[in-house]
Amino acid sequence: MIAPLTPARIVFDLDGTLIDSAPDIHAIANRVLSEEGAAPLGLEEAKSFVGNGAPVFIERMRAARGLAxxxxxxxxxxxxxxxxxxxxxxxxxxxxxxxxxxxREAGHRLGICTNKPVAPARSVLAHLGLDPYFEIVLGGDSLPTRKPDPAPLMACFEALGTGACLYVGDSEVDGDTALRAGIPFLLFTEGYRKVPVADLPHRACFNAFDTLPGLVADCLSAP
Incomplete structure (x- = not known):
């Protein structure tokens, strides 16, 4: 078991970081488009619209299909x-x-900061049995601002008490949020990122979650 000297506060993004939700987002987007008589989105097209919250997703979807x-x-x-x-x-x-x-066994306190609306975020966490891991879940509609504004991320850390901070995400939005907050960023490379890894500021990156606990320990022990 990895046991740092001082437990940290670790906040995660949700879509594209902990969960692959694009198939469901794709399906409901196409249901909405079908009701409008518009052509469906491809899966990769739908993924490219994810990251800035539901209103921006709909803006991008609507523009791509020429809806008013x-x-x-x-x-x-x-x-x-x-x-x-x-x-x-x-x-x-x-x-x-x-x-x-x-x-969690190492003593870290965990939270979620996502641009997904908080109700579906909590719903999918409960459905997948992930909700007990997280002491705080903030969605894109929990505060007046959403990522990349750093306020939701900082609110998550505040709710988790004291200790070192790490943010884990998969996208440009997450990297920008961490940068604005001055928080070390761990980049999961297999999510919905749209630019090369080298173009995103990050403390470290990983492509498999079995490496994350050791990576966290390395980051926390580094000067």
Whole structure:
């Protein structure tokens, strides 16, 4: 068991970091588009719209299919209404549960900071049995601002008490959030990132969750 001298506060992004939710997001997006008589999105196209929260996802989806700006509110409401229970196709990435067990056993306190609306975030965590790991879950609608504004991330750390801070995410939004907050960033490279790894500021990167507990220990022991 990895046992640092002082337990840390570790906050995770959700979509593309702990869970691969793109298949469900893709499915409900295409249901909304079908109701509008618009062509469906491809899976990779849907992934490219993820990261800045549901309103921006709908903006990008709407623009890609030439739907009127006046439809934004209605499309968003329909999407969010379906999103709360859209977890049938979502899975944790391999090794996530074992990594969370190891981190918690080492005494670390864990949280979630996501741009996903908080209701579907909590719903999918409960569905996958991940909710007991996290003391705080903040979504894109929990505060007046969302990532890359650092306020939600800092609110998560504050809720977790004291100790060193690490943020784990997969995207440009996550990297920018960590940079603005002045928090070391661990980059999961197998999520929904749109740019090369070298273009994202990060303390370390990893492509498999079985390496994360050791990586955390290395980061915490580094000067």
């Amino acid at each position: 700006e006046a439809r934004q509110a209605a499309l968003l409401a329909r999407f969010v209404g379906l999103y709360d229970r859209a977890h049938g196709l979502t899975r944790p990435y391999p090794g996530v549960i074992a990594a969370l067990d190891a981190l």
